[in-house]
Amino acid sequence: MAQSDLSAEQHYxxxxxxxxxxxxxxxxxxxxxxIKKCNKNNSNQLYSYFVGRAQAYIKLKKFPESVKDAxxxxxxxxxxxxxxxxxxxxxxxxxxxxxxxxxxxxxxxKAEKESENIRKLFNDWISKCKKEIKPVQNSSENKDKxxxxxxxxxxxxxxxxQTESQVTVTLLxxxxxxxxxTITPQENNLKIESNNPEKYNINLNFNLSHPVIAxxxxxxxxxxxxxxxxxxxxALHWSKLDKSPNDIVVKKTSTIDVIExxxxxxxxxxxxxxxxxxxxxxxxxxxxxxxLEGDAALNKLFKQIYENGSDEVRxxxxxxxxxxxxxxxxxxxxxxxxxxxxVKAPDGMEWRKWD
Numbered sequence: 001m002a003q004s005d006l007s008a009e010q011h012y013x014x015x016x017x018x019x020x021x022x023x024x025x026x027x028x029x030x031x032x033x034x035i036k037k038c039n040k041n042n043s044n045q046l047y048s049y050f051v052g053r054a055q056a057y058i059k060l061k062k063f064p065e066s067v068k069d070a071x072x073x074x075x076x077x078x079x080x081x082x083x084x085x086x087x088x089x090x091x092x093x094x095x096x097x098x099x100x101x102x103x104x105x106x107x108x109x110k111a112e113k114e115s116e117n118i119r120k121l122f123n124d125w126i127s128k129c130k131k132e133i134k135p136v137q138n139s140s141e142n143k144d145k146x147x148x149x150x151x152x153x154x155x156x157x158x159x160x161x162q163t164e165s166q167v168t169v170t171l172l173x174x175x176x177x178x179x180x181x182t183i184t185p186q187e188n189n190l191k192i193e194s195n196n197p198e199k200y201n202i203n204l205n206f207n208l209s210h211p212v213i214a215x216x217x218x219x220x221x222x223x224x225x226x227x228x229x230x231x232x233x234x235a236l237h238w239s240k241l242d243k244s245p246n247d248i249v250v251k252k253t254s255t256i257d258v259i260e261x262x263x264x265x266x267x268x269x270x271x272x273x274x275x276x277x278x279x280x281x282x283x284x285x286x287x288x289x290x291x292l293e294g295d296a297a298l299n300k301l302f303k304q305i306y307e308n309g310s311d312e313v314r315x316x317x318x319x320x321x322x323x324x325x326x327x328x329x330x331x332x333x334x335x336x337x338x339x340x341x342x343v344k345a346p347d348g349m350e351w352r353k354w355d
Contacts, residue, residue, distance in 0.1 A: 008037035012049055015056070022223050024059040031056055047076040047083070054086040058093070059224075066090035070103075081111045081118065088125055092132075101129040156202040160241045167212065167238060171226040173200065178221055183228060185217040190230065209243045210236055305331060312337075 084107025
């Protein structure tokens with residue numbers, strides 16, 4: 001049950017999260033509350049709420065309600081393409097192919113500035129409508145000639161994305177059960193095959209760009225898709241999922257490339273060669289062990305605190321120093337983060353602004 005103490009925008013955001021998790025009934029409840037609580041003068045916000053609920057109705061196969069919400073959204077903003085797309089899809093599922101085609105063609109006229117994927121989605125649905133609309137037959141002879149229908153099994157589409165630790169491959173297909181597919185993850189390969197070719201047309205074989213930990217693969221069978229999460233061996237950014245034969249492979253010894261090179265010998269008048277790397281290291285060590293006094297010792301201490309401190313310590317030091325004109329230096333972010341610090345002049349002195 002949706003929480004009624006949330007604002008309209010909070011209900012809308014909650015509904016969007018539930019849609020992503022295939023919880024369409026709960027999403028519908030939250031869209032209802034968002035529309036109910038929305039300021040009716042806020043047409044932009046109300047438009048998005050109607051479009052969201054129209055999509056929820058499509059997922060729940062309540063197509064008449066989806067058409068009604070899409071019309072409500074169009075009445076608020078007739079220049080946005082989203083409502084036309086939802087309306088066309090709902091009308092298509094109601095077998096109102098001519099009406100669906102009209103809605104989709106009206107929407108694509110307004111999609112010139114939309115992404116290529118949005119325009120492709122419109123064109124795909126327009127093609128579906130045109131296939132369902134039978135041409136007018138000019139003679140009774142043509143009516144008698146009906147070709148046998150061959151059931152076409154559409155190929156299953158897929159997409160992928162990545163995080164720092166995982167690569168996720170998504171199969172865009174509805175109501176697939178675990179026994180319908182054979183998914184075989186290996187260190188450098190991912191193979192996906194259909195166990196029922198008459199029902200699902202899929203045969204994918206990826207030579208992965210980088211190794212994965214195969215035994216930590218997670219596979220989720222959802223109502224609208226199948227998610228395959230592959231655990232990366234290394235936190236590398238993958239430029240692509242499938243490795244081509246021409247890709248250059250860099251051999252590694254653990255996780256770091258090992259490159260051996262001879263350090264250059266710098267010019268010297270000494271007959272005996274000098275190890276300049278050792279000399280530089282000795283200088284750094286002497287500076288580190290140097291016993292400083294007074295302001296120099298204090299500045300060194302502040303520098304060490306800043307370099308070794310957490311992000312909050314650094315923020316506190318930067319804020320206190322800059323706001324106080326260099327008269328206050330604090331490492332406690334909880335103390336200085338929520339207030340503006342005043343300049344504190346040294347004892348016996350008075351701070352004044354320069355006119």
